[in-house]
Amino acid sequence: MTAGASTPAGARERRPSGAAMRFDDAEPVSVVLVRHGETTLTRGKAMSGSSVPGPPLAPAGRVQAAQAADLVFRVGRELWPDLPHPSALVASPMVRTQETATAVGRRLGLPVQTDAAFAECHFGDWEGLPVAEVENGRPGELRRWYEDTAVRAPGGESLDDVGERVGAGLQGLLDGGVGRTVVVVSHAMAIRAAVGRTLGMPGEAWSWLRVLPASATVLRWWPDGSRELVALGMPSDAWHARRASPAVTSR
Numbered sequence: 001m002t003a004g005a006s007t008p009a010g011a012r013e014r015r016p017s018g019a020a021m022r023f024d025d026a027e028p029v030s031v032v033l034v035r036h037g038e039t040t041l042t043r044g045k046a047m048s049g050s051s052v053p054g055p056p057l058a059p060a061g062r063v064q065a066a067q068a069a070d071l072v073f074r075v076g077r078e079l080w081p082d083l084p085h086p087s088a089l090v091a092s093p094m095v096r097t098q099e100t101a102t103a104v105g106r107r108l109g110l111p112v113q114t115d116a117a118f119a120e121c122h123f124g125d126w127e128g129l130p131v132a133e134v135e136n137g138r139p140g141e142l143r144r145w146y147e148d149t150a151v152r153a154p155g156g157e158s159l160d161d162v163g164e165r166v167g168a169g170l171q172g173l174l175d176g177g178v179g180r181t182v183v184v185v186s187h188a189m190a191i192r193a194a195v196g197r198t199l200g201m202p203g204e205a206w207s208w209l210r211v212l213p214a215s216a217t218v219l220r221w222w223p224d225g226s227r228e229l230v231a232l233g234m235p236s237d238a239w240h241a242r243r244a245s246p247a248v249t250s251r
Helices: 059-075 095-108 131-137 141-147 159-175 187-197 203-208 236-244
Strands: 030-036 088-091 180-186 214-221 228-236
Touching: 030 059, 030 159, 059 187, 059 214, 088 141, 095 131, 095 180, 141 203, 141 236, 159 180, 159 187, 159 203, 159 214, 180 187, 187 203, 187 214, 187 228, 203 214
Parallel strands: 030 180, 088 180
Antiparallel strands: 030 214, 214 228
């Protein structure tokens, strides 16, 4: 190295104040989880799971997907500059996530890889039904599913099932290499499970997490088992609006 040349900052030096505490320069895999844009079932507050490929994005959802792509493009730059810029893009097999990921991939210049580990919960007999209809038709059944994580939806999955599947998907990303950022386009329950597994939260608390359409959640996993939640449910439309608005100056 020539005299006066600077060496790249180590991981400890790059981490901002308030980041997860570590005493070494070990690198994690960073995962940006993006929930898909809005669909007609999203707006109708219906159970939209992984047993069917649809529905596609609604017109508003396509706008949200573009806004999410704009947000993700700035990861490692204006947003969370200590993270690497995304170098891989993964999506669940559902139409809505594939469409959202296509918008993200176009912005990042990355191909979309499909991984069923990040699919939404299989809601079984509840598929396509509004939450209110499930509650009215089978009183107490949905509440039991949320509060007892071993209980499966009729013909579908339990929260424990989702947690095991998503946890294995995150472990696979970690095994695939550290020092990189992977964008994963997924779903509300799957993202809640990812956060829950990251923080060691009990499954019955996962529903306390707000994960809006097209929002971004950022996790970091280290090989030694350390974890960090960097951001939860950051709305991409709010970020887009902030950037689009002219600066406000005081007089």
